[in-house]
Amino acid sequence: MNKNTKAKKRRPAPEDRQAVLTEQRRRKMARSPHAYVRGNTERFYEWVIESNGDALPHGPAVWICGDCHTGNLGPIANAEGKVEIQIRDLDQTVIGNPVHDLVRLGLSLATAARGSSLSGLNVVRMIEALAAGYESAFSDQDIEARRPEPVHVTMKEAIRRSWHHLARERIEDLHPSIPLGKRFWPLTKEERGEIEMLFRKKEIASLATCLKDRNESGDVVVLDAAYWVKGCSSLGRTRYAVLLDVDGGVVEGDDLCLIDIKEGVKAAAPRYKDVAMPRDNALRVIEGARHLSPFLGERMRAARLLDRGVVIRELLPQDMKLEIERLDKDDAMHVAHYLAAVVGKSHARQMDATTRKGWQAELRRNRSKTIDAPLWLWSSIVQLVSSHEAGYLEHCRRYATGT
Template sequence: MAHEKKSKKPSRQAHHAKRSTRFPKSSERHAILNEQRRLKMARSPHAYVRGNTAQFYAWINESNGNSLPHGPAIWICGDCHTGNLGPVANQDGKVEVHIRDLDQTVIGNPVHDLIRLGLSLATAARGSSLSGLTIVHMMEALAAGYESAFSIKHRNPKLPDRPEPVHLAMKLAVRRSWKHLAQERIEDLKPTIPLGKRFWPLTRAENKAITEIFRDEAIASLPTGLRGRNDAGKVEVLDAAYWVKGCSSLGRLRYAVLLDVDGGVIEGDDLCLMDIKEGVKAAAPRYEDASMPRDNAERVVEGARHLSPFLGERMRAARMLDRAVVIRELLPQDLKLEIDELDKDDARAVAFYLAAVVGKAHARQMDPPSRRAWLAELRRNRSKTINAPLWLWNSVVQLASSHEAGYLEHCRRYATGVN
């Protein structure tokens, strides 16, 4: 990227007006995005699992809900599949594997995170043509990895050695720069967001609302708070677009915003890409007596601070167009783990490690007596044929069966257009 002083640039509206492509009106977005979501969910059983959080909890209640233990009341991810874990950077540049998506976070039953992760891993294993016996061993490793976070005295246990797929993701994460982020997320190094399949133009009301949001000092302090940036720098909105992103989030308000932090030279270190996502009601069930923020964006931020501190410190809740939104900067080091395929030699190690990550996020919220009591509960109800809680195994088996049937039916309906 050339190191030149900025000349006067055209307005975002003028930039968008140059495009001849016909983009959907704001009133048309929902129907188009819903079709895209259905298409993404039809790609594979694992994609169907990731995009079907609400149905996951419906199946939990129908099949095995009454037999599940009631764990301590803590913040849980609520949508703990493999794609929602991965390397995350904090404001000082340190990188660790954390839970990276907290849209569904609530104060609820920690077994829901463990079962959802088990289902995700089992589905990925079946998609990788691994044997049923390997999945049995993975569920044993899942239980052992999760329990490892509660079996020591301090609240911030060290994670086990990273298995190869996670190690490779971490190596990639720590080497990434703004250039990698720009090429991956917006496919462009220029200080604009190119409109197309991934990015749609904004309405005037959306443009105005985004400009107003970044005039708020609490929001503007997000990008200036990162190490190496001028904390007194001026924050300027260079460009913004509606972001067609995700699977379960398709259809919500979602925006990409390109900012310049210091108002001087346009360089990678001075540019940042902000993600604005609508906070909606969680599908994950909460404990009825739990006290949580009523505002959905504030709930997400509060859950992130407990479960994923690196991410939580980089998030803010706000209001936009009379809706709750969560705002965060996307850093080059933030990556999701691609566990759609598993190698037999890595399967158990991956299950152990990811369960330990989730266990650590849960354990840091409990005092020593609660951790001991929860560990004792986890070690109950074992059989001679599997070294894991039977409620975990039974839930994963029943849910895997239900999801496979649901996936095939989803594909039939999507292919034939039946609603």
């Protein structure tokens, strides 16, 4: 069987996409407990609602990430080229309890720590650092924390990246086309036509012209598009990669633009009652991004495509996720403190001074002599690690037997 024949076998017909994507998601989640945690937001909120929801404090009503694991944080560039560590995936965002973001981040870090064979004592210290980092965001003093080494390395790489890095990583090709294969599947004529019509709209085309180095009045042309097989928890949703040319000429990097179109779906994260949120899921994601991750929010648009709400954004070379599959014992506390502070700042910027002070006081309550963190935070993470480890093993059994 030649290479082209093998590639075609990896490209299912549109009507068979869902079954193939479901299988890929199951396989990804079977790789490790940390991958299972990252890919199973629903199980986390089943625990929140059914097992321990009443034991958690009810924080101020703010926009939360809703799926705050380590892979959903990382360097993000704004339209002016400035780069910061912010939340980078807002599919699950709702106006809800900020505690849910803190606990989910703690679960993600604890799972990574256990996968790194760190001792239980290391995990205790890491959760203490998590609590301290989050609380620090609500202080009146704006203290910029030093980036821990794993975050610093990713940040340095993000700042020096160019279009060439993005093309090799995302589309595996420097030429102005999207190569079909395992990651990219062909579109139907209807999909291609709808995408081309979408970028004829000025408000959508402006995504490609809003960067400081691009011509704001430049013409935007769709060079290529494909169905994108990407992510883990998002596998199975409608998703497209679109390659645009801005102002003609196809100059390397400057005039090429890679767009991610992702279906907006109902959030698993519970929202607070009696709060106003957009009913359209794509608009909800955009609004949450503007509050939690301003660098990302300003570079996103919501639209309708094939009768579905979709979120559209340009992928920049500087946009990266933190790859923290394993933790060194010397870095674990620093990483936990730093990432919790990032999440805390995204919550704090939505609160007035009085609300911040009250929430900080609540976070400092319910301590013991054995751990310098709220007992509800520690017990929640312990329960969740146990629950997800059992769920992971059961998932592997079902995946192995095909049931």
